[in-house]
Amino acid sequence: MIEERAPAKINLTLHVTGQRPDGYHLLDSLVVFAALGDMVRVEEAETLSLAVTGLMAAGVPDGEDNLVLQAARFLDPVRGARIVLEKHLPSAAGIGGGSSDAAATLRALSALWGVPLPRNCLSLGADVPMCLAPGAQRVSGIGEGALPLSGLPSLPAVLVNPGLSVPTPDVFAALKEKNHPPMPARLPALGDFGALTRFLDTTRNDLTAPASAQAPEIGTVLEALEDARIARMSxxxxxCFGLYPDAAAARAAATRIGEAHPDWWVADTTLNPAP
Structure with missing residues (x-):
């Protein structure tokens, strides 16, 4: 059996800089991954199958609608494998769960079958290429431009979802202005918590307003994270995520929020964890 982690993807920034004629939106985003995530396990089998387990498995399809099976068929359309997806992340939550699951499946099956990873898997979704090599990166275009970034610090964080799924196409469709400024062409040194959070103060997530219009609870979540150094939607x-100066502060915040909102999904974790 081969195991691969499928970490949560967090957009520390998300600038929407334009829209292509085919409808795809152009982005400039600083992306990191969390220590927290799903788990994909694969083993040899004559036919291809998928089982979904875990605390967040409810409502996750185990048929061809799941990106995990689509990724397997993309890598090899005829080979079999038994795949188990253990879900710890909420679905359709803005943290790349399905895309990260698909990327982990590609890595696991590449090792199991002894075949190379695909050079271009954009057809599986714009987030899948960046999830293939989870690490800090600046993502541009529709997701195909992923420039690895070294030297970013590990970030104690709290992730909070109010139990809502917000369809990504609906949010982009509600975005009235499509041409926002990108981040600076040359990023400053971001090697410590202070430098990174000061830079984040100058950035934004351009999808916050249209998403909040559809799900006002997002504003309530951001208010619950008001003691964080940075609180933003992903x-x-x-x-939403909150960045804290140390792990103890993040744990305390997660406990406080979880007790106040027992129906929310709340988790303290580390973003960009050290290898």
């Missing part, structure tokens, strides 16, 4: 929502 991706197209509804998950």
């Amino acid at each position: 991706g197209s929502g509804a998950t």
Whole structure:
């Protein structure tokens, strides 16, 4: 059996800089991955199958609608494998769960079958290429431009989802202005918590307003994270993150928020964890 982690993807920034004629939006985003995530396990089998387990498995399809099976068929359309997806992340939550699961499947099956990873898997979704090599990166274009970034610190964080799924296409469709400024062409040194959070103060997530219009609970989540140094929505929502100066502060915040909102998904974790 081969195991691969599928970490949560967090957009520390998300600038929407334009829209292509085919409808795809152009982005400039600083992306990191969390210590927290799903798990994909694969083993040899004559036919291809998928079982979904874990605390967040409810409602996750185990058929061809799941990106995990689509990724397996993309890598090899005829070979079999038994795949188990252990879900710890909420779905359609702005943290790349399905894309990260697909990327982990590609890595696991590449090792199991002894075949190379695909050079271009953009057809599986714009987030899948960046999830293939989870690490800090600046993502541009529709997701195909992923420039690895070294030297970013590990970030104690709290992730919060109010139990909502916000469809990404609906959020982009509600975005009225499509041409926002990108981040600076040359990023400053971001080697410590202070430098990174000061830079983040100058950035934004352009999808926050349209997502919040559809899910006002996002505003309530951000208020619950008001003691964080930075509190922001990730991706197209509804998950938000808060950055804290140390792990103890993050744990305390997660406990406080979880007790106040027992129906929310709340987790303390580390973003960009050390290898």
